[in-house]
Amino acid sequence: MLPGGLRVVTEHVAGARSASVGLWVDVGSRDEPGFDPAARGAAHFLEHLLFKGTARRSARQIAEEIDAVGGDLNAFTSKEHTCFYAHVLDSDLALAVDVVCDVVLDGVMAAPDVELERDVVLSEIAGRDDDPEDLLTDDFDDLLLGDHPLGGPVVGSEESVTEMTRGVLARFHGAHYVPSRSVLAVAGNVVHAEVLDAVAAAFGSRLDGAPAAAGHRPDAPAVVKAPAERLSVREDDTEQSHLMLGVPSVRRGDPRWEAQLVLSTVLGGGTSSRLFQEVRERRGLAYSVYSAATGYSDLGVLGVYVGCAPERLGTAAGVLRTQLADLARHGITPAELTRAQGQLRGEYVLGLEDTSSRMSWLGRRELDGPGAPLDLGEALARVRSVTVDDVAALATELFDAPLTAAVVGPYADVDDLPDEVREVAE
């Protein structure tokens, strides 16, 4: 750890000719409502605004410097993490570190740029609204998590973005986007000492500040209040009906996290999964059907998605419900466990071949703290240690509870939905 609390983690990747540099900030949309009720969407808004210029570089210069060396400069914001990153040829490491540091810490946030980017963010939200699957995911999280800070979309709402002020953005930035809350993760054809040199040159006196802030994520699992209504519908003039259903589940650091990965894999994690085989292969009900487990520091979400013709929605919902009930009652077979473990092993190893995904793994692991696996070996060992009984117990706990369901499609209200959908959320 450097002065000012900045943590720097690097990994040399054999054979790589590139370097991926990410400045990870321990902030996301969940930090907004507690900071200021007017801050909904501030982290994502800042992801835009900070690229509009720094004390040393205009927006155009930022873009030109990275494009000129063929690099990729971008950022993403999630509910608990923010990352500004550059992917460049290894010889451009110092430039990448300098630009990323400059953008995150020294954005000028000029008032006219706040107005321009407000329109761009509103355009991004409108684009999300034109994608029924994206919209559905946000609706489902809203319904399931309610007033918990993890509820609500990362981008904020049309209203919150329209009313966002420069003052709120600047205060939110000042409170969160500081070295003591950040991790610089670098993976590629790099050596640690050279990264430290680049950091010293880029950050300079910005490392004279406060020492590392303590982790500010909850230590204990959240208790999510059951929603008053467990079924929502958004009317949309779509060709397909889009359904997501699921439950609050175990958080990232929970000892059962890997059992949950296995459970979600067996349920709907690949082409041999129960849902793919039953919904698509055997019945031809849908092109897209899957299950996904998302982990946060204090809770998790396990959701199942299907997109199908409106006249098949009832049948599809019935199949999903039956599959969840069967897992709750009978768990999984030893053959399914073995296959899911093999699948997760492959996903980990194959998913960490490029420098960008390694950089992300490093940054996220450092922010997520002591509960996270130390390295790939430990992550794989945890998956290997899962038993059939672990998965069965978790399936019973999760799927014997009431399900929550969200729908986007050609329905005026919930009374318009097929009976099987309403029964799922009863």
Add this chain to the structure above:
Amino acid sequence: MLPGGLRVVTEHVAGARSASVGLWVDVGSRDEPGFDPAARGAAHFLEHLLFKGTARRSARQIAEEIDAVGGDLNAFTSKEHTCFYAHVLDSDLALAVDVVCDVVLDGVMAAPDVELERDVVLSEIAGRDDDPEDLLTDDFDDLLLGDHPLGGPVVGSEESVTEMTRGVLARFHGAHYVPSRSVLAVAGNVVHAEVLDAVAAAFGSRLDGAPAAAGHRPDAPAVVKAPAERLSVREDDTEQSHLMLGVPSVRRGDPRWEAQLVLSTVLGGGTSSRLFQEVRERRGLAYSVYSAATGYSDLGVLGVYVGCAPERLGTAAGVLRTQLADLARHGITPAELTRAQGQLRGEYVLGLEDTSSRMSWLGRRELDGPGAPLDLGEALARVRSVTVDDVAALATELFDAPLTAAVVGPYADVDDLPDEVREVAE
């Protein structure tokens, strides 16, 4: 080249722990109308159907064998190429070659599976119809290319898929999916001799067939008949208006191909591009704006996309038109050329770091024949040799011609569109 005409190309990737195996078939949607008017969508339909089972494996076994080793098995179909591929740990090379070969050459195409997959493909098409940007791209190609075999969507239409018969599929498969029309491309932690052993074991007597077929793509550039109407509108109840405009452009093997890459990069290829700077950074008109050049064997398409609020569509269309006219009149600056060359160099090098993209490069290059660059070095040399005058001449040729435009959004017909959009296509 092996007996039966199968070509095998491999590349050892230092540091990789995986192998990407792709069986590339020299077939795509453009081969359908000339084969049989009822074959529209056959290549994509086969991409689904062949996974439903072979003489040796059921659909479930295919999925389970690859999931058990943590691999990824999938396929894609484009207008001129089809690729079935597996991404696996290096130790599973032989399995991957065997499964890919089995699926592509020995699919049983059982009649009940044709019915099941018909519904799945129709569901995929409905999903495409729910994504206005995807729909727009297909509309634009339809309008621009008209009756040329490259016009028409890869997935076919709801009608053609509904009426597809097993007979047409089987004949289309028999004519195209043979070793003499295929390339097996492998990249990763592999050695060529071991790949050949795996091929011998997997293909066996299937290599006793005909020798390599000659390339069957056109040698000469196509002459695309100008569409009678150069403006189309699809009414859709979307939040944003989606506009694509462009021109037929130079084909893949054309000596001006790399000049076209530079032109498209300067126009809308990155955050320092003219369109990004003018439309998003300076005016805040849209979140998404870009330019893309697509190359086929006998023609190319250069298209520009913007998605924005309906009340800004007129302004955005005016900006796009002005930018194209300015390029036609003044070309690009030396600084833009240098930056675009650096950007393309980075995109090539960074885009070829993982084994999947290297496998794709190998397979595509082999199918595309003698005009394609031999290796990365030659590709980069071609980009370096582009001059400001090359780009200016091409810009004048392309953008002094009439533009074609397609719109998806809340418009009943073309008379509903802002004047600036109608003027673009006059």
